[in-house]
Amino acid sequence: MIEFLKVVVITLVAVFSQLLLTKHLEYFYLLDIPLIAVVYFGTYKGRIESCVIGGVIGLIQDSISGLPLGMNGFSKTLLGYMSASASRRLVLERFGMLLGLMLVLSLTDSTIKLVLFLGTGLTIPTRYAMATLLQALLSTPPGAAAMVGLTKLDRWRE
Amino acid sequence: MVKLFRPHPLVVLIPLLIAQLAILSLQVRNSEGTTLLRRATLLAISPFLLAANTGENFVGSVWNEYVSLREIRNENESLKEKIQAMNLESNRVLSSLRQAGQWQALLELRGQLSFQTKTARIIGRSPSFLSFTLMVDRGSEDGVRKDDPVINAEGVVGRVISVFPRTAEVHVILDSDAAAGSLLSRTHLQGVISGTGTSFLKLNYVLNQEDVQVGDKVVTSGLDNVFPKDLTVGRVVRVRQGESVFKEIDVLPVVDFTRLETVLVVVNLRPRS
Known part of the structure; x- marks a missing residue:
């Protein structure tokens, strides 16, 4: 139950903090906080839970961002699965490894969304294409740092 | 302890991804309005x-x-x-x-013609290449007799060898057993024309020293008491000096035997009244 609440709280915080921060400071859209949450859940949860949580976070993100519903949903579902799979094989205690994982997943997220844009036949604004790539790069260091912090928080709680 | 059934992650992932795409597709329309x-x-x-x-x-x-x-x-x-x-x-x-x-x-x-004739239709031909005979629709009832000459507008055809009441058999001049007294119309040299069993005739008994040329016309001489005089037989197509005293002369008959359908049977050599 606590774990479920934790997932709900972190999800809501990630999604709404993104919304609120972007509202007050435009350039915060370059930071994909929900992505950090998805990767974080993937590092310690199973692949099934991770892809389900990722999918839900993605759908919520889509519903508040104005993007077509399913755009982030698809991307975050896959990323949840990927991060859970990676955590089974990689030692994520090291910051460098975490940073690398975060970078790969951020770029994957951006790529998937661009592919979906192309696949749906929507015209991609150049600004968005650049921004989503920039978002991947900029989300990596704070994402990795946030995950370290969350992991330490979990250990402290235990 | 009961172990709960846990499906393979891909079993969950793939339907989830499809569901996300389905949701996405329900909203996104392309320029043609298709989802x-x-x-x-x-x-x-x-x-x-x-x-x-x-x-x-x-x-x-x-x-x-x-x-x-x-x-x-x-x-x-x-x-x-x-x-x-x-x-x-x-x-x-x-x-x-x-x-x-x-x-x-x-x-x-x-x-x-100055003599009596009967027109006859050819009603049969010998099937064998070895004997050249024709059947005509005139017989003894029409006055046809054995050895009557048979001619057409072109020249000599043959002679009657068998007579029946309404038909007669004609021995064609091409047959190797057939012969007729002949002469070369240009020089009046006499000889005997005979069949060879082929489509050519042979003029016999013309001496080597005689003048015979290719193209010379050969006609009946009337001396055989069968064919009337001056009926055309053919034209000389080849002349060679013979090993004996006589020339070897090949004659091409004027009658086209392949297209022959009607003939005249000379029933009486006596002048018509």
């Missing part, structure tokens, strides 16, 4: 549609070709039948014309 779901569905089934269409076209095409071929074959057979009928008709007309021509020539010849 992504419909587009994806069409994209997925289009190869099968294409294959089915191609197959249908192929089957249709084969069927059409088959039907066309059948129609063409029927038409072809019908046309062949028509052509055969037309050929038969054409042959019949040509034959009639040729026969009419021969009859006319015979009648003209008959008018010029």
Whole structure:
């Protein structure tokens, strides 16, 4: 139950903090906080839970961002699965490894969304294409740092 | 302890991804107003549609070709039948014309001849290449007798060898046993024309020193008491010096035996009254 609440709280915080921060400071859209949450859940949860949580976070993100519903949903579902799979094989205690994982997943997220844009036949604004790539790069260091912090928080709680 | 069933992660992942795409497709429309779901569905089934269409076209095409071929074959057979009928008709007309021509020539010849003749139609030919005989539709009832000469407008045909009441058998001059007294019309050199069993005749008993040229006309001499005098037999086509005292002379008959249909049987060499 606590774990479920934790997932709900972190999800809501990630999604709404993104919304609120972007509202007050435009350039915060370059930071994909929900992505950090998805990767974080993937590092310690199973692949099934991770892809389900990722999918839900993605759908919520889509519903508040104005993007077509399913755009982030698809991307975050896959990323949840990927991060859970990676955590089974990689030692994520090291910051460098975490940073690398975060970078790969951020770029994957951006790529998937661009592919979906192309696949749906929507015209991609150049600004968005650049921004989503920039978002991947900029989300990596704070994402990795946030995950370290969350992991330490979990250990402290235990 | 009860172990809960836990599916493979991909079993969950794939339906989730499909569901996300389905949700996405319900909202996204392209410029033509088609949703992504419909587009994806069409994209997925289009190869099968294409294959089915191609197959249908192929089957249709084969069927059409088959039907066309059948129609063409029927038409072809019908046309062949028509052509055969037309050929038969054409042959019949040509034959009639040729026969009419021969009859006319015979009648003209008959008018010029001083002796009695009977027109006769050829009703049969010997099937063997070894004997050259014809059957004519005139016999003893018509006054035809054995050894009567048979001619046509072109020249000598042969002589009667067997007589029946209504028919007679004619020994064609081409036969190797046939012969007639002849002479070269240019030089009046006498000889005996005989058959060779081929389409050529041979003029015998002309001495080597005599003047014979290719193209010389050979006519009957009337000395054999069978053929009247001055009937055309043929033309010299080859002359060689013989090993004996006589020349070897090949003569091409003037009568076209392959197209012969009507003849005149000379029933009486005496002048007509």
